[in-house]
Amino acid sequence: MTNSPANPGTKAPRIIIAPDSYKGTATAAQAAQYLGEGVLEVMPDASITLAPMADGGEGTSAVFGGQVITLPTTNAAGRLTEASYTFEQHSHTAYIDIAAASGLPAVADNPVPTTGDTYGTGVLIADAVTRGATRIVLGLGGSATTDAGSGILIALGAVPRNKEGYALRTGGADLINLDYIDTAELNIPAAAVEWILLTDVDAPATGPQGAATVFGPQKGATAKDIALLDASLHHAYTQLEIDGTKPGMGAAGGIAIGLTWLSTLMHGTDAHIHILPGAPLIANSNGIADALPETDLLISGEGRLDAQSFTGKVVGTLHDLAKAHNVDLAVAAGVIEEGIPGDFLAVEMIKSSDVAAQLRDAGRRIAEAYLAQN
The missing domain is CATH 3.90.1510.10 (Glycerate kinase, domain 2)
Known part of the structure; x- marks a missing residue:
């Protein structure tokens, strides 16, 4: 998914969307697509790159x-x-x-x-x-x-x-x-x-x-x-x-x-x-690591965001990369537990049996929060 700015004179926010799979509900590729659709509803001028992620677990x-x-x-x-x-x-x-x-x-x-x-x-x-x-x-x-x-x-x-x-x-x-x-x-x-x-x-x-x-x-x-x-x-x-x-x-x-x-x-x-x-290997192979210096916002996601998310998992890896390149990070999760770092935006998804609707809504809320801060 890529999008060009409607006004050539303005700088389009450059966004990478790189979620893990949501086990049993959405593949990483599907999750990236749905999150991107939600972002574009709020930021139609955004330049979006979809980069589905995995960490060696299901969906790799x-x-x-x-x-x-x-x-x-x-x-x-x-x-x-x-x-x-x-x-x-x-x-x-x-x-x-x-x-x-x-x-x-x-x-x-x-x-x-x-x-x-x-x-x-x-x-x-x-x-x-x-x-x-x-x-x-x-x-x-x-x-x-x-x-x-x-x-x-x-x-x-x-x-x-x-x-x-x-x-x-x-x-x-x-x-x-x-x-x-x-x-x-x-x-x-x-x-x-x-x-x-x-x-x-x-x-x-x-x-x-x-x-x-x-x-x-x-x-x-x-x-x-x-x-x-x-x-x-x-x-x-x-x-x-x-x-x-x-x-x-x-x-x-x-x-x-x-x-x-x-x-x-x-x-x-x-x-x-x-x-x-x-x-880290997948983040290198799908181009995330190389693209981050030119990125404004990195969006990831997983089913449950907790302390274990930062021990070799997708979110922890991208959290480290985003900090290293001074890039804003947002994460869409089905459940958010206590004990996670407070230096990024964490969005808990709405309760629904429609995972596409959940992820589009999360994408919209992430985009709104990003615009409010920038």
Whole structure:
């Protein structure tokens, strides 16, 4: 969406609209469009750039260009489902959200904290490689699993086994019995890809800030489950000789553990696997960081604005960028909690089942507040 000033002699406000997705109601692209429509009702001369955002969580794949591939796979509980990813043929890159196949919403009514696995995501990865992908970008947010990526490994032909040689049961709990990984049927092209893991958290694999302790409860884990999963992840990365203390190792239930082992097996080092904060990378790739010096107002948004929004999420990343470039920031959120910084405009959306109306209204109110201050 771009708009030219009605009066050539006046300077059009330059606005970037860069929301995250509003889970279950609007994609980031839809949210940006609706917010922009609301802004233009109040500021018809504004020059608007839409730059949908993500942070490695749900909706990350959709912000990248390419062909959308949809295929049958399995969810975290092993039930048949369909999931989509984005394949960019020119760069041989597949953009895959862990949440697409292995996400929490599909099993929210019957969580599988100790037995859920990422096999369905591995199916998407294997499919992408058959289409020519040599780089896999995984958005790690929103998983229902704590399996150290073992489900992905199994889908790619690497089978975790116990000391008796039996395949482990699915999920993270049985990793406590991991002895070795059988690679006799390994999918070599898939195992050898370049991995880019986009995180929305910097948690280590285990401990008080680890995958099981922090994220286990939202996946349905009891205190007993959490203790077992934490011990299982620790055993797994120790057995595989992986540094589980690195920031991001705890994202998506420790997926980086299994994938780091796999990539190191193929290449001799971990140089072909990269664990990166998702939001800054996307802000660079979609041009926000470069455009901010020439921007008057940056508008973002997400479903819930709270203290966690400033720990590697979209809003926190854009908040830092806006401050660095002295650009006004506004955020449209469904719910605004206490404890957030007070140096930007936060607009709570009206209550409605019509998300387009909610976001247009928020865009109008942001524009009115901006004009009142300028």
